[in-house]
Amino acid sequence: MTRFKKLTTPALIAAAFLAGIFFILLGSNFFGLGDRVAPESEAKHATALVAGDTEIREDLDLEDAFIKVAEQVNPTVVQIMIEKVIEAPANPFPVNPFEGTPFEDFFAPFRAPRGQGGNGQPREFHQRGLGSGVLLRNDGYIVTNNHVVTDADEVKVRLSNGDVYDAEVVGTDTFTDLAVIHIDANALPAISLGDSDELRVGQWVMAFGSPLSEELQNTVTAGIISAVGRYSSTGESVQNYIQTDAAINPGNSGGPLVDLHGRLVGINTAIYSQTGGYQGIGFAVPVNTVHDIAEQLIAHGKVRRARLGVQYTAASPALIEALDLPRGAAQVMSVVEGSAADKAGIKEGDVITAVDGKPLTNSLELSTLIAAMKPGQKVEITLNRAGEEKTVTVTLGASEEETAEAASAAKPSTRGDIEKQLGFSYTDLTPDLAKQFGYDEDARGVLITRVDAESDAYRDANLRAGQLIVEVNKQPVRNVRDFERIYHDLEPGATFLVRVRRPDLNGSILTALTKPKS
Numbered sequence: 001m002t003r004f005k006k007l008t009t010p011a012l013i014a015a016a017f018l019a020g021i022f023f024i025l026l027g028s029n030f031f032g033l034g035d036r037v038a039p040e041s042e043a044k045h046a047t048a049l050v051a052g053d054t055e056i057r058e059d060l061d062l063e064d065a066f067i068k069v070a071e072q073v074n075p076t077v078v079q080i081m082i083e084k085v086i087e088a089p090a091n092p093f094p095v096n097p098f099e100g101t102p103f104e105d106f107f108a109p110f111r112a113p114r115g116q117g118g119n120g121q122p123r124e125f126h127q128r129g130l131g132s133g134v135l136l137r138n139d140g141y142i143v144t145n146n147h148v149v150t151d152a153d154e155v156k157v158r159l160s161n162g163d164v165y166d167a168e169v170v171g172t173d174t175f176t177d178l179a180v181i182h183i184d185a186n187a188l189p190a191i192s193l194g195d196s197d198e199l200r201v202g203q204w205v206m207a208f209g210s211p212l213s214e215e216l217q218n219t220v221t222a223g224i225i226s227a228v229g230r231y232s233s234t235g236e237s238v239q240n241y242i243q244t245d246a247a248i249n250p251g252n253s254g255g256p257l258v259d260l261h262g263r264l265v266g267i268n269t270a271i272y273s274q275t276g277g278y279q280g281i282g283f284a285v286p287v288n289t290v291h292d293i294a295e296q297l298i299a300h301g302k303v304r305r306a307r308l309g310v311q312y313t314a315a316s317p318a319l320i321e322a323l324d325l326p327r328g329a330a331q332v333m334s335v336v337e338g339s340a341a342d343k344a345g346i347k348e349g350d351v352i353t354a355v356d357g358k359p360l361t362n363s364l365e366l367s368t369l370i371a372a373m374k375p376g377q378k379v380e381i382t383l384n385r386a387g388e389e390k391t392v393t394v395t396l397g398a399s400e401e402e403t404a405e406a407a408s409a410a411k412p413s414t415r416g417d418i419e420k421q422l423g424f425s426y427t428d429l430t431p432d433l434a435k436q437f438g439y440d441e442d443a444r445g446v447l448i449t450r451v452d453a454e455s456d457a458y459r460d461a462n463l464r465a466g467q468l469i470v471e472v473n474k475q476p477v478r479n480v481r482d483f484e485r486i487y488h489d490l491e492p493g494a495t496f497l498v499r500v501r502r503p504d505l506n507g508s509i510l511t512a513l514t515k516p517k518s
Contacts, residue, residue: 062204065260069206070220072262075160076191077255079210079217080131080144080167080181082152084427127432132209132255133157133181134264136294138190140165140183143294144254145269146172149179151428151480157183160218171297174481175305175371176239176285177269179254180297191256194263196286199242201225207246207268207282209255221247230283231364240368241283242266248282257284266290292372306373306396308381309339314363315351323384328360329353332383344394346383353389354382370396415480418487421516423455424448424463428479437466438503444478445470445501461511463500470508471499493517 131148135141142157149155155167165183172179203225210217223246230241244257248268257266266284296303315329332350335342346352353359355369356379373379375398382391419425429439429447437447445468457463469477472486473496490496495514502509 065204066206066220066222069258069260069262073191073206073208073256073258074218074220075189076135077160077208077218078133078135078142079158079214080133080142080148080254081156081158081214082129082131082149083154084127084129084151085153127430129430129432130210130214130251131253132251132268134208134254134256134267135188135190136180138186138188140185140188141170141294141298142167142181142183143267143290144179144181145267146174146177146179147430148254149181150174151430155181157181158214158217159188171301171303173293173297173303174479175303176289176293178267178285178290178293178297180294191258191264192262193291194259194261194265194287196228196242196265196288199225199228199259199265199286201227204260205244205246205257205265206260207244207248207252207255207257207284209248209252209268211247211249211251216251219252223247226281228286229361229365231362231368240286240289240365241269242286244282244284246282252282263287264290289372304374304398305371306375306377307340307398308366308370308394309336309341309397310334310346310352311336312352312363312366319351323351323387325351325384326353326359326361328362328365329384330360330363330366340394340397341381344381344392346381346392346394347385349385351384352381353384354380356380357382415484418484422513423457424451424465426469426480426483429468437468439468439501443468443501446477446480446483448500457513461498461513462509463498463511467500467502469498469500471497473497487515490515 129148129152131144133142133144133148136143149169150172152169155169157165157167159165163185165185167181167183170180170182201224205223205225207221207223209219211219223244225242226245227243230243231239242257242265244266246257252268253270255268256264257268259265264287266286267290268282268284270283293303310332311334312330312332315325315331319325319331320327320329330352332341332346332348332352334348335346352366355366358369360366370379373396375396377396379394379396380391381394382389384390415426426446426448427433429443429445431441433439433447434441434443448463448465448467448469450465451458451463453459469483471477472483473490475482475486477483477486492515495512497510497512499508499510501507
């Protein structure tokens with residue numbers, strides 16, 4: 001018996017242990033407890049699957065938004081094709097001296113096409129350009145960039161359905177680089193307008209247009225608002241831009257930038273690039289500016305903007321800290337005699353800190369705020385004079401542009417008149433012409449396209465086709481409008497200095513011309 005007990009005791013213990021496990025498993029299955037003891041890893045996996053579904057759904061929602069906006073906006077986007085007739089210098093080889101010899105083909109590239117440039121006559125060639133635009137109204141009014149249509153001899157518009165129309169330039173505004181053109185069509189789809197004051201950094205936007213070539217019409221790219229209030233100054237023109245990383249390339253100019261509701265928030269205008277292509281930094285004119293300018297161009301063919309009458313610069317950081325000024329404070333360098341600022345008592349050395357109670361965040365904001373107002377409008381200018389703050393009420397005057405137009409109204413002369421008087425033809429230096437004639441792409445001035453060999457400009461002033469006029473009568477010339485304004489102001493019979501550049505020289509050459517007495 002003793003031996004039996006020694007043999008069975010371990011066996012009994014093992015049997016009891018196995019029986020206990022059996023009953024635990026049986027009970028858990030019977031009472032449904034198995035679901036409560038699922039491995040923790042399986043629970044986490046199930047949670048991950050639910051979260052993943054949500055992420056996928058959100059991605060699909062965003063994708064749907066992009067698709068719907070593209071479908072809504074694309075019919076309002078147009079492709080703009082322009083053509084300019086440019087006169088080039090006469091071909092120096094009107095006749096092929098090797099005609100009929102084995103060298104005839106070698107010489108051919110230096111000859112003008114038959115009937116062009118022969119016998120010392122200037123050649124004409126057709127320069128074509130491409131841009132984009134968007135339908136503002138269903139009766140055919142389209143907004144685009146000024147630089148897309150400026151000096152164009154022919155403008156055509158292709159709609160998204162492929163229909164092509166001749167277009168008329170209604171008005172242009174170089175200050176904002178905006179233009180309105182019109183096609184003879186009705187019942188067209190028009191874009192809805194947003195509010196650029198409500199834009200936020202990080203907000204999704206989409207850019208539309210025809211980048212690089214006609215074949216890429218109605219291209220859509222997406223990105224975010226990278227920044228707002230990007231101020232840029234070019235001469236007297238100051239612009240407040242929207243910055244975006246939505247891809248914008250040459251040809252996109254004038255196309256719409258829209259939000260995810262399909263509303264216009266800006267007009268694509270410029271890119272920042274060291275290569276000439278997309279590098280993630282694009283700029284658009286805010287829609288609030290676009291709407292104001294377009295309305296004026298449609299109604300009057302031009303823009304009326306106010307003028308304060310001061311030259312200014314950004315206040316130094318030391319001055320801002322010493323006087324506790326807003327970071328965008330603008331220090332007055334000079335006041336134009338008789339201007340609105342002069343009449344209101346603004347003086348040289350004053351620091352302008354706010355306009356109508358709004359503190360300046362950037363000194364260049366002063367120009368954009370004033371330019372958005374109308375002549376005769378009253379505005380409160382807050383300024384700091386030697387540590388003392390004061391506010392003056394200014395009745396704004398008219399822009400220099402309007403003043404110049406009024407002054408020259410009694411003695412109008414067209415470009416043809418000026419070309420006949422001076423003996424040469426001229427045009428704005430466009431990026432394409434700059435590349436063709438060997439100038440830097442950021443060069444500015446008036447390009448001489450042809451000079452009459454019998455004129456004083458050719459014989460005495462040594463002016464030649466391909467030279468760039470950069471200064472007239474000691475005043476800078478950035479474009480044809482500058483050149484003609486300065487010329488109009490000269491007295492008949494006056495001799496004036498002209499500074500020109502040549503692409504093969506680093507510096508400039510000074511010469512002189514005389515305005516005819518009659």
